[in-house]
Amino acid sequence: MSGRSDSSNATLVTPSLLREWPLPAPGQDKYSRGSVLVIGGARATPGAALLAGVTALRAGAGKLTLAVAESASVQLGVALPECGSIGLPETAEGSVKPELDRISSYLDKVDTILVGPGLDDLDLAGQLLAALLEREASGAGQSGGNPDGRGGPAVVLDAYALGALVRLEDQVDPWRGRLILTPNPTEAGVLLGRDADDLEKDLAEISERFDAVVSCQGLIAQPAGLHAEEPELWKIGTGYGGLGTSGSGDVLSGAIAGLRARGTSSAQAACWGTHLHASAADRLASRLGPLGFLARELADELPALMLELSV
Numbered sequence: 001m002s003g004r005s006d007s008s009n010a011t012l013v014t015p016s017l018l019r020e021w022p023l024p025a026p027g028q029d030k031y032s033r034g035s036v037l038v039i040g041g042a043r044a045t046p047g048a049a050l051l052a053g054v055t056a057l058r059a060g061a062g063k064l065t066l067a068v069a070e071s072a073s074v075q076l077g078v079a080l081p082e083c084g085s086i087g088l089p090e091t092a093e094g095s096v097k098p099e100l101d102r103i104s105s106y107l108d109k110v111d112t113i114l115v116g117p118g119l120d121d122l123d124l125a126g127q128l129l130a131a132l133l134e135r136e137a138s139g140a141g142q143s144g145g146n147p148d149g150r151g152g153p154a155v156v157l158d159a160y161a162l163g164a165l166v167r168l169e170d171q172v173d174p175w176r177g178r179l180i181l182t183p184n185p186t187e188a189g190v191l192l193g194r195d196a197d198d199l200e201k202d203l204a205e206i207s208e209r210f211d212a213v214v215s216c217q218g219l220i221a222q223p224a225g226l227h228a229e230e231p232e233l234w235k236i237g238t239g240y241g242g243l244g245t246s247g248s249g250d251v252l253s254g255a256i257a258g259l260r261a262r263g264t265s266s267a268q269a270a271c272w273g274t275h276l277h278a279s280a281a282d283r284l285a286s287r288l289g290p291l292g293f294l295a296r297e298l299a300d301e302l303p304a305l306m307l308e309l310s311v
Helices: 015-019 046-058 070-079 101-107 122-137 160-166 185-192 199-210 248-261 266-288 295-308
Strands: 011-013 035-039 063-069 084-088 112-115 154-157 179-181 212-216 219-222 232-236
Touching: 011 015, 011 266, 015 266, 035 046, 035 101, 035 248, 046 063, 046 070, 046 112, 046 248, 046 295, 063 070, 063 101, 070 084, 084 101, 101 122, 112 122, 112 248, 122 160, 154 160, 154 248, 160 185, 179 199, 179 248, 179 266, 185 199, 185 212, 199 212, 199 219, 199 232, 212 266, 219 266, 232 266, 248 266, 248 295, 266 295
Parallel strands: 011 232, 035 063, 035 112, 063 084, 112 154, 154 179, 179 212
Antiparallel strands: 212 219, 219 232
16 A cells, blocks of 8 residues: 655555455354444434434444433434344433443444444443443443454544543553544544644644544544554545535445444445545545535445445
Protein backbone atom coordinates (compact mmCIF):
# COMPACT_ATOMS: atom_id res chain seq x y z
CA MET A 1 0.00 0.00 0.00
CA SER A 2 1.73 3.13 -1.19
CA GLY A 3 0.97 6.66 -2.33
CA ARG A 4 1.99 9.48 -0.05
CA SER A 5 0.05 12.71 -0.38
CA ASP A 6 2.18 15.54 -1.80
CA SER A 7 0.90 18.01 0.79
CA SER A 8 1.28 15.93 3.92
CA ASN A 9 2.89 12.90 5.50
CA ALA A 10 -0.29 10.90 5.01
CA THR A 11 -0.86 8.04 2.58
CA LEU A 12 -3.67 8.94 0.20
CA VAL A 13 -6.54 6.45 0.33
CA THR A 14 -7.46 5.66 -3.27
CA PRO A 15 -9.56 2.93 -4.90
CA SER A 16 -6.31 1.24 -5.95
CA LEU A 17 -5.02 1.18 -2.40
CA LEU A 18 -8.29 -0.30 -1.13
CA ARG A 19 -8.31 -2.98 -3.82
CA GLU A 20 -4.86 -3.99 -2.58
CA TRP A 21 -6.30 -4.06 0.97
CA PRO A 22 -9.46 -6.14 0.40
CA LEU A 23 -12.18 -6.66 2.93
CA PRO A 24 -12.69 -10.13 4.42
CA ALA A 25 -14.78 -12.53 2.37
CA PRO A 26 -18.47 -12.24 3.27
CA GLY A 27 -18.78 -15.81 4.55
CA GLN A 28 -21.76 -18.07 4.20
CA ASP A 29 -24.11 -16.77 6.88
CA LYS A 30 -24.78 -13.83 9.20
CA TYR A 31 -22.69 -15.31 12.00
CA SER A 32 -19.55 -15.32 9.87
CA ARG A 33 -19.96 -11.59 9.11
CA GLY A 34 -19.83 -10.43 12.70
CA SER A 35 -22.17 -8.71 15.12
CA VAL A 36 -22.49 -5.09 16.25
CA LEU A 37 -24.00 -3.69 19.45
CA VAL A 38 -24.90 0.01 19.35
CA ILE A 39 -25.38 1.63 22.76
CA GLY A 40 -27.02 5.06 22.60
CA GLY A 41 -30.36 6.45 21.53
CA ALA A 42 -31.84 8.64 24.25
CA ARG A 43 -35.57 9.31 24.06
CA ALA A 44 -35.01 12.62 22.28
CA THR A 45 -32.34 11.31 19.88
CA PRO A 46 -33.12 7.69 18.92
CA GLY A 47 -32.46 8.39 15.26
CA ALA A 48 -28.71 8.59 15.82
CA ALA A 49 -28.59 4.96 16.98
CA LEU A 50 -30.84 3.97 14.10
CA LEU A 51 -28.58 5.65 11.53
CA ALA A 52 -25.49 3.99 12.96
CA GLY A 53 -27.17 0.59 13.06
CA VAL A 54 -28.54 0.73 9.53
CA THR A 55 -25.11 1.71 8.24
CA ALA A 56 -23.40 -1.13 10.12
CA LEU A 57 -25.68 -3.55 8.26
CA ARG A 58 -25.14 -1.78 4.95
CA ALA A 59 -21.38 -2.17 5.54
CA GLY A 60 -21.92 -5.92 5.71
CA ALA A 61 -22.21 -6.80 9.40
CA GLY A 62 -24.25 -9.93 9.92
CA LYS A 63 -26.13 -9.11 13.12
CA LEU A 64 -27.16 -5.88 14.83
CA THR A 65 -28.49 -5.07 18.27
CA LEU A 66 -29.58 -1.57 19.31
CA ALA A 67 -29.52 -0.84 23.05
CA VAL A 68 -31.43 2.40 23.55
CA ALA A 69 -33.68 4.19 26.03
CA GLU A 70 -36.59 1.94 26.90
CA SER A 71 -39.17 4.47 25.72
CA ALA A 72 -37.67 4.34 22.21
CA SER A 73 -36.78 0.66 21.88
CA VAL A 74 -40.04 -0.69 20.48
CA GLN A 75 -40.29 2.07 17.89
CA LEU A 76 -36.72 1.44 16.72
CA GLY A 77 -37.34 -2.29 16.56
CA VAL A 78 -40.28 -1.64 14.24
CA ALA A 79 -38.42 0.97 12.20
CA LEU A 80 -35.54 -1.47 11.66
CA PRO A 81 -36.95 -5.01 11.79
CA GLU A 82 -33.52 -6.43 10.91
CA CYS A 83 -32.17 -5.53 14.37
CA GLY A 84 -32.64 -6.74 17.89
CA SER A 85 -33.79 -3.87 20.12
CA ILE A 86 -33.13 -3.71 23.86
CA GLY A 87 -34.70 -1.12 26.13
CA LEU A 88 -32.26 0.36 28.65
CA PRO A 89 -33.24 2.02 31.93
CA GLU A 90 -33.63 5.77 31.50
CA THR A 91 -34.00 8.92 33.55
CA ALA A 92 -37.24 10.89 33.77
CA GLU A 93 -35.85 13.06 30.95
CA GLY A 94 -35.20 10.02 28.75
CA SER A 95 -31.41 9.81 29.03
CA VAL A 96 -29.83 6.36 29.12
CA LYS A 97 -28.77 5.22 32.58
CA PRO A 98 -25.38 3.53 33.13
CA GLU A 99 -26.84 0.11 33.94
CA LEU A 100 -25.52 -2.93 32.08
CA ASP A 101 -27.66 -5.82 33.33
CA ARG A 102 -29.88 -5.98 30.25
CA ILE A 103 -26.95 -6.06 27.81
CA SER A 104 -24.42 -8.06 29.82
CA SER A 105 -24.82 -11.24 27.78
CA TYR A 106 -24.51 -9.27 24.52
CA LEU A 107 -21.28 -7.64 25.65
CA ASP A 108 -19.74 -11.11 25.91
CA LYS A 109 -20.74 -12.15 22.40
CA VAL A 110 -20.51 -9.25 19.95
CA ASP A 111 -17.56 -8.45 17.71
CA THR A 112 -17.88 -4.65 17.87
CA ILE A 113 -19.44 -2.32 20.42
CA LEU A 114 -20.34 1.20 19.27
CA VAL A 115 -21.06 3.63 22.11
CA GLY A 116 -22.29 7.18 21.70
CA PRO A 117 -24.82 7.76 18.91
CA GLY A 118 -27.79 9.50 20.49
CA LEU A 119 -26.49 9.73 24.06
CA ASP A 120 -27.50 13.15 25.35
CA ASP A 121 -26.03 13.52 28.85
CA LEU A 122 -22.26 13.84 29.23
CA ASP A 123 -22.15 12.83 32.90
CA LEU A 124 -24.28 9.74 32.32
CA ALA A 125 -22.21 8.87 29.24
CA GLY A 126 -19.12 8.99 31.45
CA GLN A 127 -20.74 6.73 34.01
CA LEU A 128 -21.73 4.32 31.24
CA LEU A 129 -18.16 4.13 29.93
CA ALA A 130 -16.86 3.70 33.47
CA ALA A 131 -19.27 0.80 34.04
CA LEU A 132 -18.18 -0.86 30.78
CA LEU A 133 -14.51 -0.43 31.66
CA GLU A 134 -15.00 -1.71 35.20
CA ARG A 135 -16.74 -4.78 33.82
CA GLU A 136 -13.80 -5.46 31.51
CA ALA A 137 -11.24 -4.80 34.23
CA SER A 138 -12.98 -7.41 36.37
CA GLY A 139 -12.31 -10.01 33.68
CA ALA A 140 -15.70 -10.17 31.95
CA GLY A 141 -15.86 -10.00 28.18
CA GLN A 142 -12.24 -11.04 27.61
CA SER A 143 -12.70 -14.50 26.16
CA GLY A 144 -12.81 -13.40 22.53
CA GLY A 145 -10.17 -12.07 20.23
CA ASN A 146 -9.87 -9.74 17.27
CA PRO A 147 -7.54 -9.10 14.34
CA ASP A 148 -5.57 -6.50 16.29
CA GLY A 149 -4.43 -9.19 18.69
CA ARG A 150 -6.23 -7.89 21.76
CA GLY A 151 -8.89 -9.82 23.66
CA GLY A 152 -12.53 -8.81 23.58
CA PRO A 153 -14.60 -6.92 21.03
CA ALA A 154 -13.51 -3.79 19.24
CA VAL A 155 -14.88 -0.60 20.82
CA VAL A 156 -15.91 2.38 18.68
CA LEU A 157 -16.64 5.64 20.51
CA ASP A 158 -18.52 8.58 19.02
CA ALA A 159 -20.28 11.78 20.08
CA TYR A 160 -20.78 12.17 23.87
CA ALA A 161 -18.81 9.01 24.53
CA LEU A 162 -15.73 10.86 23.25
CA GLY A 163 -16.18 13.76 25.64
CA ALA A 164 -16.65 11.31 28.48
CA LEU A 165 -13.48 9.42 27.56
CA VAL A 166 -11.25 12.33 28.56
CA ARG A 167 -12.30 11.99 32.20
CA LEU A 168 -11.51 8.27 32.15
CA GLU A 169 -8.08 8.26 30.53
CA ASP A 170 -6.47 6.65 33.56
CA GLN A 171 -9.05 3.81 33.42
CA VAL A 172 -8.96 3.04 29.70
CA ASP A 173 -6.32 0.29 29.79
CA PRO A 174 -8.81 -2.58 29.21
CA TRP A 175 -9.69 -1.05 25.82
CA ARG A 176 -6.22 -0.04 24.67
CA GLY A 177 -5.34 -1.55 21.32
CA ARG A 178 -8.94 -2.13 20.25
CA LEU A 179 -10.35 1.39 20.42
CA ILE A 180 -11.56 3.36 17.40
CA LEU A 181 -12.44 7.03 17.93
CA THR A 182 -14.49 9.05 15.43
CA PRO A 183 -14.37 12.68 16.60
CA ASN A 184 -15.22 15.76 14.60
CA PRO A 185 -12.67 18.61 14.95
CA THR A 186 -14.49 20.05 17.97
CA GLU A 187 -14.51 16.69 19.72
CA ALA A 188 -10.85 16.22 18.79
CA GLY A 189 -10.19 19.46 20.65
CA VAL A 190 -12.01 18.08 23.69
CA LEU A 191 -9.83 14.96 23.59
CA LEU A 192 -6.71 17.12 23.35
CA GLY A 193 -7.77 19.67 25.95
CA ARG A 194 -7.07 22.46 23.44
CA ASP A 195 -8.07 23.55 19.97
CA ALA A 196 -7.18 21.14 17.18
CA ASP A 197 -5.31 23.38 14.76
CA ASP A 198 -3.04 20.86 12.98
CA LEU A 199 -5.11 17.74 12.46
CA GLU A 200 -2.30 15.50 11.28
CA LYS A 201 -0.21 16.13 14.39
CA ASP A 202 -3.23 16.36 16.68
CA LEU A 203 -4.76 13.05 15.57
CA ALA A 204 -1.38 11.35 15.93
CA GLU A 205 -1.25 12.66 19.50
CA ILE A 206 -4.76 11.42 20.31
CA SER A 207 -3.98 8.07 18.72
CA GLU A 208 -0.87 7.59 20.84
CA ARG A 209 -2.51 8.81 24.06
CA PHE A 210 -5.41 6.38 23.85
CA ASP A 211 -3.69 3.59 21.86
CA ALA A 212 -6.53 3.98 19.38
CA VAL A 213 -7.20 4.34 15.68
CA VAL A 214 -8.72 7.78 15.09
CA SER A 215 -10.80 8.99 12.12
CA CYS A 216 -11.51 12.71 11.87
CA GLN A 217 -12.30 14.96 8.92
CA GLY A 218 -10.95 12.51 6.36
CA LEU A 219 -7.73 11.73 8.27
CA ILE A 220 -7.03 8.38 9.93
CA ALA A 221 -4.25 7.87 12.46
CA GLN A 222 -2.94 4.59 13.86
CA PRO A 223 -0.45 4.44 16.74
CA ALA A 224 2.76 2.47 16.65
CA GLY A 225 2.50 -1.08 17.91
CA LEU A 226 -0.75 -2.36 16.41
CA HIS A 227 0.50 -3.41 12.98
CA ALA A 228 3.57 -1.24 12.42
CA GLU A 229 6.65 -0.10 14.30
CA GLU A 230 5.88 3.54 13.51
CA PRO A 231 2.61 5.50 13.69
CA GLU A 232 0.69 5.59 10.42
CA LEU A 233 -1.51 8.25 8.84
CA TRP A 234 -3.95 8.06 5.92
CA LYS A 235 -5.90 10.79 4.14
CA ILE A 236 -9.19 10.59 2.23
CA GLY A 237 -9.13 12.69 -0.95
CA THR A 238 -12.85 12.86 -1.67
CA GLY A 239 -16.15 13.92 -0.11
CA TYR A 240 -18.45 16.92 -0.49
CA GLY A 241 -19.45 19.64 1.96
CA GLY A 242 -22.83 17.97 2.11
CA LEU A 243 -21.32 15.60 4.68
CA GLY A 244 -21.75 18.44 7.16
CA THR A 245 -25.34 17.45 7.88
CA SER A 246 -27.18 16.10 10.90
CA GLY A 247 -26.50 12.39 11.40
CA SER A 248 -23.50 12.19 9.09
CA GLY A 249 -21.17 11.31 11.97
CA ASP A 250 -23.48 8.52 13.08
CA VAL A 251 -23.29 7.04 9.58
CA LEU A 252 -19.48 7.18 9.67
CA SER A 253 -19.21 5.47 13.05
CA GLY A 254 -21.74 2.84 11.96
CA ALA A 255 -19.83 2.10 8.76
CA ILE A 256 -16.58 1.66 10.68
CA ALA A 257 -18.26 -0.51 13.32
CA GLY A 258 -19.85 -2.74 10.68
CA LEU A 259 -16.61 -3.20 8.77
CA ARG A 260 -14.69 -3.88 11.98
CA ALA A 261 -17.18 -6.58 12.97
CA ARG A 262 -16.50 -8.38 9.69
CA GLY A 263 -12.95 -9.14 10.79
CA THR A 264 -10.90 -6.21 9.51
CA SER A 265 -8.22 -4.53 11.59
CA SER A 266 -9.20 -1.23 13.19
CA ALA A 267 -7.10 0.75 10.71
CA GLN A 268 -8.61 -1.03 7.72
CA ALA A 269 -12.14 -0.47 9.03
CA ALA A 270 -11.42 3.22 9.57
CA CYS A 271 -9.81 3.73 6.15
CA TRP A 272 -12.48 1.81 4.26
CA GLY A 273 -15.34 3.29 6.30
CA THR A 274 -14.13 6.87 5.95
CA HIS A 275 -13.57 6.43 2.21
CA LEU A 276 -17.00 4.87 1.69
CA HIS A 277 -18.65 7.65 3.72
CA ALA A 278 -17.00 10.32 1.57
CA SER A 279 -17.57 8.49 -1.71
CA ALA A 280 -21.25 8.07 -0.86
CA ALA A 281 -21.44 11.84 -0.52
CA ASP A 282 -19.84 12.21 -3.95
CA ARG A 283 -22.47 9.92 -5.46
CA LEU A 284 -25.34 11.79 -3.85
CA ALA A 285 -23.88 15.17 -4.79
CA SER A 286 -23.66 14.13 -8.44
CA ARG A 287 -27.37 13.22 -8.46
CA LEU A 288 -28.91 15.67 -6.01
CA GLY A 289 -26.45 18.54 -5.74
CA PRO A 290 -23.69 19.15 -3.19
CA LEU A 291 -26.05 20.18 -0.37
CA GLY A 292 -29.38 18.92 0.90
CA PHE A 293 -28.97 15.16 0.78
CA LEU A 294 -29.76 13.30 3.99
CA ALA A 295 -27.44 11.30 6.20
CA ARG A 296 -29.65 8.23 5.92
CA GLU A 297 -29.17 8.29 2.15
CA LEU A 298 -25.42 7.86 2.57
CA ALA A 299 -25.83 4.36 3.99
CA ASP A 300 -27.76 3.14 0.95
CA GLU A 301 -24.77 3.87 -1.30
CA LEU A 302 -22.34 1.60 0.56
CA PRO A 303 -23.10 -1.84 -0.91
CA ALA A 304 -22.60 -0.71 -4.51
CA LEU A 305 -19.42 1.17 -3.61
CA MET A 306 -17.98 -1.89 -1.88
CA LEU A 307 -18.87 -4.04 -4.88
CA GLU A 308 -17.02 -1.67 -7.22
CA LEU A 309 -13.95 -1.82 -4.99
CA SER A 310 -13.96 -5.62 -5.01
CA VAL A 311 -13.35 -5.95 -8.77
